[in-house]
Amino acid sequence: MRDWLLYRTFWDLTITGLALGSIYSLVALGYTLVYGVLRLINFAHSEIFMVGTFGALMASQEFLGIPMLEDGGYPYRTGFMLLVFLVFILLCAMVFSGLGAVALERVAYKSLRGNGDLFGAVVLAFLTGFVVSMVFVDDTLANVIVAAILTAPITMGYMSLFRRGKQSPRLAFLISAIGASTAIAEAMAIWGPEKREQYQTPRILEKDVLFSFLGADVRVDNVIVIVGALLMMVALTLFVNKSRLGRGVRAVAQDAETARILGVNVDMIILVTFALGGVMAGGAAMLFTLVYEQSRFNIGFILGVKSFTAAVLGGIGNLKGALLGGLVLGLVENYASAVFGGQWKDVVAFVVLLVVLMFRPTGLLGESLGRARV
Amino acid sequence: MTNDVLLQFSDITMQFGGVTALSEVTIDIHRGEILGLIGPNGAGKTTCFNVMTGVYKPTKGTVRFDGQDIVPLKRYEITLAGIARTFQNIRLFGNMTALENVMVGADARKASSVGGALLRTPRQRAEDKESRDRAMELLTFMGIADRAGDAARNLPYGYQRRLEIARALGTEPKLLCLDEPAAGFNPAEKQELNELILKIREQGYTVLLIEHDMSVVMNVSDRVAVLDFGRKIAEGLPADVRANPDVIAAYLGVPDAS
Amino acid sequence: MNPVVRSLRQVGASLAGAKAGLASRWNAMGPTQRLSAYVLGVLALYLAPWWTEIPLLGSIVDTPGTQFTTVLSDRVIIFVLVALGLNVVVGLAGLLDLGYVGFYAVGAYTTAILTSSHASLPWLLALPVSIAVSMVFGVILGAPTLRLRGDYLAIVTLGFGEIIRLSAKNAEWLGGSRGINDIKHPPSIGPLKFGVVDPKPYYWLGLTMVFAVMFLLHRLENSRVGRAWVAIREDEDAAELMGVDTFRFKLWAFAIGAAVGGLAGVQYAGKVGFINPDNFPLLLSILFLAAVVLGGSGNMHGAILGGILVSYLPERLRNFQDKRVFVFGVALVLVMVFRPEGLLPKKVGTRKAVAAPGEGGAQ
Numbered sequence: 001m002r003d004w005l006l007y008r009t010f011w012d013l014t015i016t017g018l019a020l021g022s023i024y025s026l027v028a029l030g031y032t033l034v035y036g037v038l039r040l041i042n043f044a045h046s047e048i049f050m051v052g053t054f055g056a057l058m059a060s061q062e063f064l065g066i067p068m069l070e071d072g073g074y075p076y077r078t079g080f081m082l083l084v085f086l087v088f089i090l091l092c093a094m095v096f097s098g099l100g101a102v103a104l105e106r107v108a109y110k111s112l113r114g115n116g117d118l119f120g121a122v123v124l125a126f127l128t129g130f131v132v133s134m135v136f137v138d139d140t141l142a143n144v145i146v147a148a149i150l151t152a153p154i155t156m157g158y159m160s161l162f163r164r165g166k167q168s169p170r171l172a173f174l175i176s177a178i179g180a181s182t183a184i185a186e187a188m189a190i191w192g193p194e195k196r197e198q199y200q201t202p203r204i205l206e207k208d209v210l211f212s213f214l215g216a217d218v219r220v221d222n223v224i225v226i227v228g229a230l231l232m233m234v235a236l237t238l239f240v241n242k243s244r245l246g247r248g249v250r251a252v253a254q255d256a257e258t259a260r261i262l263g264v265n266v267d268m269i270i271l272v273t274f275a276l277g278g279v280m281a282g283g284a285a286m287l288f289t290l291v292y293e294q295s296r297f298n299i300g301f302i303l304g305v306k307s308f309t310a311a312v313l314g315g316i317g318n319l320k321g322a323l324l325g326g327l328v329l330g331l332v333e334n335y336a337s338a339v340f341g342g343q344w345k346d347v348v349a350f351v352v353l354l355v356v357l358m359f360r361p362t363g364l365l366g367e368s369l370g371r372a373r374v
Numbered sequence: 375m376t377n378d379v380l381l382q383f384s385d386i387t388m389q390f391g392g393v394t395a396l397s398e399v400t401i402d403i404h405r406g407e408i409l410g411l412i413g414p415n416g417a418g419k420t421t422c423f424n425v426m427t428g429v430y431k432p433t434k435g436t437v438r439f440d441g442q443d444i445v446p447l448k449r450y451e452i453t454l455a456g457i458a459r460t461f462q463n464i465r466l467f468g469n470m471t472a473l474e475n476v477m478v479g480a481d482a483r484k485a486s487s488v489g490g491a492l493l494r495t496p497r498q499r500a501e502d503k504e505s506r507d508r509a510m511e512l513l514t515f516m517g518i519a520d521r522a523g524d525a526a527r528n529l530p531y532g533y534q535r536r537l538e539i540a541r542a543l544g545t546e547p548k549l550l551c552l553d554e555p556a557a558g559f560n561p562a563e564k565q566e567l568n569e570l571i572l573k574i575r576e577q578g579y580t581v582l583l584i585e586h587d588m589s590v591v592m593n594v595s596d597r598v599a600v601l602d603f604g605r606k607i608a609e610g611l612p613a614d615v616r617a618n619p620d621v622i623a624a625y626l627g628v629p630d631a632s
Numbered sequence: 633m634n635p636v637v638r639s640l641r642q643v644g645a646s647l648a649g650a651k652a653g654l655a656s657r658w659n660a661m662g663p664t665q666r667l668s669a670y671v672l673g674v675l676a677l678y679l680a681p682w683w684t685e686i687p688l689l690g691s692i693v694d695t696p697g698t699q700f701t702t703v704l705s706d707r708v709i710i711f712v713l714v715a716l717g718l719n720v721v722v723g724l725a726g727l728l729d730l731g732y733v734g735f736y737a738v739g740a741y742t743t744a745i746l747t748s749s750h751a752s753l754p755w756l757l758a759l760p761v762s763i764a765v766s767m768v769f770g771v772i773l774g775a776p777t778l779r780l781r782g783d784y785l786a787i788v789t790l791g792f793g794e795i796i797r798l799s800a801k802n803a804e805w806l807g808g809s810r811g812i813n814d815i816k817h818p819p820s821i822g823p824l825k826f827g828v829v830d831p832k833p834y835y836w837l838g839l840t841m842v843f844a845v846m847f848l849l850h851r852l853e854n855s856r857v858g859r860a861w862v863a864i865r866e867d868e869d870a871a872e873l874m875g876v877d878t879f880r881f882k883l884w885a886f887a888i889g890a891a892v893g894g895l896a897g898v899q900y901a902g903k904v905g906f907i908n909p910d911n912f913p914l915l916l917s918i919l920f921l922a923a924v925v926l927g928g929s930g931n932m933h934g935a936i937l938g939g940i941l942v943s944y945l946p947e948r949l950r951n952f953q954d955k956r957v958f959v960f961g962v963a964l965v966l967v968m969v970f971r972p973e974g975l976l977p978k979k980v981g982t983r984k985a986v987a988a989p990g991e992g993g994a995q
Binding site for chain 1: 722728776777779780782783784786787788790791794795798799801802814863912918921922925926929939942949955957958959960961962963964965966968970972
Binding site: 388427428429439448450451454458459461465466467468469470474475477478479481482486487488490491492493499501502505523524526541542544545555571 | 732775848851852855856857858859860862863867869870871872873874875876877878884929978980981
């Protein structure tokens with residue numbers, strides 16, 4: 001047994017586990033929000049996170065011009081300037097992810113709800129033209145031009161082919177989500193500057209040990225992650241509970257039909273829900289790059305699976321559940337890799353999920369929006 | 375008609391969280407009768423149904439069916455014990471044909487399973503044919519055999535309501551529970567339904583009828599029980615119940631002191 | 633109306649017309665003619681390795697980079713088998729399984745262990761054992777989890793698939809990440825040599841498995857079991873209240889799905905001769921599911937079509953190099969938006985049922 005190792009590093013593992021868990025929690029919120037409102041596993045949420053990491057990367061590298069480590073010099077910001085930088089990068093990541101999530105909803109899901117609109121038709125038409133022209137010409141610029149020319153007529157076609165007022169079966173949503181997820185990740189892999197390689201994100205602050213806690217060194221980036229994630233979650237909870245739009249989200253989650261009858265603009269609320277989930281994923285992405293300093297086209301996949309696991313673990317549809325589930329999962333993974341070795345941590349994480357669901361079939365905190373059916 | 379009790383619903387209390395949906399309700403259903411269960415909206419009629427068919431486990435009280443305590447049974451076991459039901463908001467298997475819907479019910483009493491199906495044993499084939507024949511018979515009995523091969527979701531509303539009854543009868547119940555079968559019917563259709571319910575009883579089934587519509591209940595029921603705010607406020611012959619002041623008050627609101 | 637819509641409608645109409653024409657010709661055929669049509673169709677499928685020799689067809693179907701027959705034996709047949717099995721779980725019983733690759737892996741690994749250095753049993757003996765082991769795994773996974781509601785099942789099965797893969801990767805006696813080699817091939821029958829060079833016998837064996845599985849699943853589908861599955865998919869609560877022991881039948885769906893998935897694994901392992909955990913990534917589960925839903929969940933022929941498309945098209949489009957996965961993703965979204973029930977949805981409500989041995993009413 002290597003439990004002596006666990007004992008020696010217990011608090012170290014706890015701190016890093018909480019940091020990882022906070023990121024899971026933030027991403028899990030996106031799954032939980034969308035699930036609560038649409039009863040849909042938004043499989044493409046992981047790609048929204050991925051987009052966020054590139055938002056953060058772009059913000060720090062392109063907009064702020066922060067050099068990479070090997071470029072020499074460590075022009076770390078401190079104090080107020082650091083805060084400004086962090087907030088700016090955070091906002092960029094949130095905007096990227098938020099817009100991504102909203103676009104995703106309108107292109108890949110809205111038409112499946114029988115509400116296809118012009119925006120979705122245009123994007124789908126462009127993609128159709130693009131993909132079809134790819135069969136004939138292997139030149140991206142030519143593909144774009146052909147697609148642009150074809151977009152207008154195909155859009156008109158799609159507008160009349162949308163199955164209005166018809167709700168598609170749930171499996172169709174899931175497959176559409178899987179398709180969107182694949183397409184987004186692959187687009188990044190094909191047209192991103194580094195293709196399928198890993199990206200390094202610049203370090204923007206010196207990762208000092210802030211203080212020691214029971215023998216564990218608490219690094220400043222971990223503290224920022226944990227505190228930042230908590231702040232974002234508090235903000236989200238306040239928004240959902242106190243604001244008018246938040247009330248709408250809760251109403252639609254409880255009973256979309258009744259909400260519609262009572263005059264709630266359900267489509268609008270769904271869009272808001274996706275945007276909220278996207279913004280949280282963007283926040284998670286920024287914090288992720290802060291700690292791990294890397295990204296890649298497929299970085300969302302495993303993290304997305306883990307975060308969805310966290311959402312289910314805590315009780316899907318339940319905001320507090322997402323928080324708890326994420327933290328528990330982060331801790332379990334860290335402890336498990338210390339005890340059993342890193343290669344077993346995912347196995348342990350899933351086993352914990354299985355055991356929890358066997359005893360608490362709706363997760364640790366239950367589904368706050370769960371409806372008893374006859 | 376005998377006075378033999380088929381279903382004994384005694385002292386049932388049903389609470390959801392802090393809300394009491396039923397409180398100490400006692401109802402006996404006699405073999406061979408048509409019992410009407412009425413009451414204003416939210417009186418607890420459907421909750422009664424859900425307790426009888428095992429959807430909810432009661433907070434307190436016992437349900438004995440044909441001499442057997444059915445509270446601990448699983449839902450499908452209760453069906454096999456002999457209680458079948460329809461749903462207030464139609465819940466057919468939309469993407470199965472009408473015939474297949476009824477066959478699912480008729481299959482409940484069959485024993486052949488995966489092995490039999492893979493090998494097409496004589497017994498499996500015989501059972502399958504029995505289910506099919508019985509289902510066709512029931513569709514004919516309900517007067518909807520002409521659409522036997524259509525998907526249930528494509529059937530007209532009236533057909534769907536009848537199909538639900540046929541599917542429930544497919545399980546060979548002793549007690550048939552109908553949850554507002556006349557909902558959405560016009561007077562002529564209600565009349566037809568009345569005749570159908572009487573015809574079902576003639577076949578030897580006991581019928582529990584939840585209905586909002588007084589004309590249906592009063593015309594076909596042998597006895598009527600009335601629920602209000604989760605309590606039973608009256609029970610007896612239709613004429614007596616109709617004259618009962620509590621019932622009138624429940625339905626019309628408490629009359630002015632005039 | 634704009635020209636695109638018009639042309640789309642025209643294509644649709646002519647397809648429908650062709651279909652109706654075929655259907656009426658089919659109906660007009662006598663039993664002998666039908667039988668010969670079937671035999672011809674089946675024969676054409678067995679002769680598929682030579683399709684590339686036919687002038688026009690050959691250039692259309694041939695796959696660049698990989699031999700056409702190898703694509704058939706290593707990918708298409710495997711995906712079709714898997715799609716058939718997963719269709720029972722997802723399409724008929726409506727249970728969302730995101731970890732189906734786990735059963736495929738169990739089948740492949742069991743064969744690998746039994747026929748390589750560990751036990752050295754013949755392939756023919758490993759076949760039934762592997763199927764049985766896969767079924768047992770189906771029950772082991774199903775028994776605790778099938779009481780969970782649909783979406784919980786999805787994540788739990790996904791976890792299961794990962795646990796299987798990671799366990800294989802980390803267990804030394806399963807070969808770790810190197811995997812297992814020297815897996816025995818099926819025994820040669822006369823001139824049919826199951827070796828390393830010629831993929832044709834494997835294709836024929838796999839195709840025969842597909843027909844056998846179709847035959848058996850068809851029997852199940854048209855029995856009490858199949859009706860119970862579909863009833864559960866349509867409305868689980870109502871099914872239970874109509875006397876269906878939902879848990880038992882869901883468990884059967886899992887077990888049978890697992891058995892077919894395991895069979896596909898056996899076939900794969902016997903063909904390639906070596907396996908490692910990277911052959912069974914999570915992504916494969918998702919591709920399997922995509923195949924079933926793309927083709928038409930709940931319809932055996934739809935699932936087969938989906939299996940063929942998802943396995944064959946990427947090989948056919950190899951010219952795209954790394955862009956094909958992107959194309960695949962976009963195509964999935966487009967199909968779901970405009971044909972959410974899949975390319976070949978299940979048709980419910982045929983006139984056929986009325987011709988059943990009923991006496992009354994039907995005309």
